[in-house]
Amino acid sequence: MSSSFGTVFKATTFGESHCAGVGVVVDGCPPRLPLTEADVQRQLDRRRPGQSRLSTDRNETDTVRILSGTENGLTLGTPIALLVPNRDQRPADYASMQQAPRPSHADYTYQMKYGIRAASGGGRSSARETLARVAAGTVAEKLLRERFGVEIVAWVGAVGDVDAPEVDVLTVDRAGVDRFDVRCPHAESAGRMMAEIARVKAASDSVGGVVACVCRNAPAGWGEPVFGKTEALLAQAMLSIPATKGFEIGSGFAGARMRGSTHNDPFVGKAGRLGTLTNRSGGVQGGITNGEPIVFRVAFKPPATIGQAQATVDFDGAPVTFEARGRHDPCVVPRAVPIVESMAALVLADLALIQSTRK
Numbered sequence: 001m002s003s004s005f006g007t008v009f010k011a012t013t014f015g016e017s018h019c020a021g022v023g024v025v026v027d028g029c030p031p032r033l034p035l036t037e038a039d040v041q042r043q044l045d046r047r048r049p050g051q052s053r054l055s056t057d058r059n060e061t062d063t064v065r066i067l068s069g070t071e072n073g074l075t076l077g078t079p080i081a082l083l084v085p086n087r088d089q090r091p092a093d094y095a096s097m098q099q100a101p102r103p104s105h106a107d108y109t110y111q112m113k114y115g116i117r118a119a120s121g122g123g124r125s126s127a128r129e130t131l132a133r134v135a136a137g138t139v140a141e142k143l144l145r146e147r148f149g150v151e152i153v154a155w156v157g158a159v160g161d162v163d164a165p166e167v168d169v170l171t172v173d174r175a176g177v178d179r180f181d182v183r184c185p186h187a188e189s190a191g192r193m194m195a196e197i198a199r200v201k202a203a204s205d206s207v208g209g210v211v212a213c214v215c216r217n218a219p220a221g222w223g224e225p226v227f228g229k230t231e232a233l234l235a236q237a238m239l240s241i242p243a244t245k246g247f248e249i250g251s252g253f254a255g256a257r258m259r260g261s262t263h264n265d266p267f268v269g270k271a272g273r274l275g276t277l278t279n280r281s282g283g284v285q286g287g288i289t290n291g292e293p294i295v296f297r298v299a300f301k302p303p304a305t306i307g308q309a310q311a312t313v314d315f316d317g318a319p320v321t322f323e324a325r326g327r328h329d330p331c332v333v334p335r336a337v338p339i340v341e342s343m344a345a346l347v348l349a350d351l352a353l354i355q356s357t358r359k
Helices: 037-047 091-097 107-114 127-146 189-203 229-241 252-257 334-354
Strands: 011-016 021-027 065-068 079-084 151-159 209-216 244-249 267-270 274-275 294-300 310-313 319-322
Touching: 011 127, 021 127, 037 065, 037 127, 037 334, 127 151, 127 252, 127 334, 151 189, 151 267, 151 334, 209 334, 229 244, 244 252, 252 267, 294 334
Parallel strands: none
Antiparallel strands: 011 021, 021 079, 065 079, 151 209, 209 294, 244 294, 267 274, 310 319
């Protein structure tokens, strides 16, 4: 199983959804970086279950402990181990899932690959695993902010067929994003999104959405062509998040319908450096950051577990009616916002340290 991400700044996650806990070991973080459990807890609180009526009823505080790698609030340059215990475990809720793979879940594929699987909540395929990514990403984000001045902000851009208008990527901040439970900074759209989630939840159904993200102040020069391009690593990072089904950067798929004469980003002078007049490249050209904001979007499918009975078959192929009992989100995108931010931070922190070795 592949549970490590990164080359110089590397995160290795562990734990299943209903085991004793979930955690991560971060290797490659430079020494003397201020880091406390409170730094990590802020992002974990934004990801944790049970935080609003829009999310799952699972009640976890997701309280993090730093087990190693710091002393007196500073990193030592040694591996940083972070652990979050699982408190609200209910493996009995999944007893009926032993014999039948859940529709659109990873039960069947894990069983075929390993010959065994964690039937309680999906194990490593559960979104519970993402709290370890957020813990590691918080360390990466602290490094990016304090050593390089990079800011990362994500927000919900769509829920189902409710689309928010484009936001100002130069000014959007987390305070504005977190004004509403759905984490959309546009008030009117946020209200419509929350109403849509409430409707599908009442119908025992689920709905997908889109998370947008901007990474500001990344300098020109980060990225490793040809296979370690910035956008390629971002795509890998985002599509490794559970429930993701699409990634686009800059103009994305809309750019495929444009002509080069309108799509190209002309160069201009900006505060003593070259910049671009427009940013259809999304802050990356040739796989290398160009100093403009890195802007991308991630598509999330509707959660596979719903409250409605579904016709399927068991592992022997016999028809069964599947009825889920676990606690699940009707829409994952509000809680996915800090996960997207964290995975972006892991990518950029790694590229920043790789580039630093060339100086």
